[in-house]
Amino acid sequence: MSDNAASKTFSKFATTLADLSGKPATFVLAVALVLAWAVSGPFFGYSETWQLVINTSTTIVTFLMVFVLQNSQNRDGKALQAKLDELILTSQAQNKFVGIEKLDEQQLREMSKTLAEKAECVEDVAEERAENRA
Numbered sequence: 001m002s003d004n005a006a007s008k009t010f011s012k013f014a015t016t017l018a019d020l021s022g023k024p025a026t027f028v029l030a031v032a033l034v035l036a037w038a039v040s041g042p043f044f045g046y047s048e049t050w051q052l053v054i055n056t057s058t059t060i061v062t063f064l065m066v067f068v069l070q071n072s073q074n075r076d077g078k079a080l081q082a083k084l085d086e087l088i089l090t091s092q093a094q095n096k097f098v099g100i101e102k103l104d105e106q107q108l109r110e111m112s113k114t115l116a117e118k119a120e121c122v123e124d125v126a127e128e129r130a131e132n133r134a
Contacts, residue, residue, distance in 0.1 A: 018069055085098045
């Protein structure tokens with residue numbers, strides 16, 4: 001299987017699993033399984049094996065879900081970024097914002113500070129105009 005086909009297959013799997021994991025029925029099922037495990041405690045004498053079952057199960061599920069959810073989140077983030085880039089490119093906005101997600105942390109902080117300062121200036125101008133109209 002080629003890398004592209006494997007990637008598409010995993011993406012489809014990850015999307016489906018992420019959608020299913022976020023449903024209320026899945027949460028109810030998880031609670032029911034935990035309750036069934038808890039109720040079975042006296043039958044197994046609260047043994048170490050009984051405890052190991054829930055610990056191992058939850059660890060495996062958590063470990064695998066990290067990769068599935070991270071894949072879905074990465075794709076969602078990239079899709080959102082592409083949409084924002086398209087809006088920037090088709091509007092009167094400054095094109096320098098296209099691709100800023102690739103900047104390092106310090107550069108992003110500086111750009112964010114600059115934008116916050118510009119927003120304050122715009123806010124001040126809007127307040128002045130509102131006062132002049134009143």
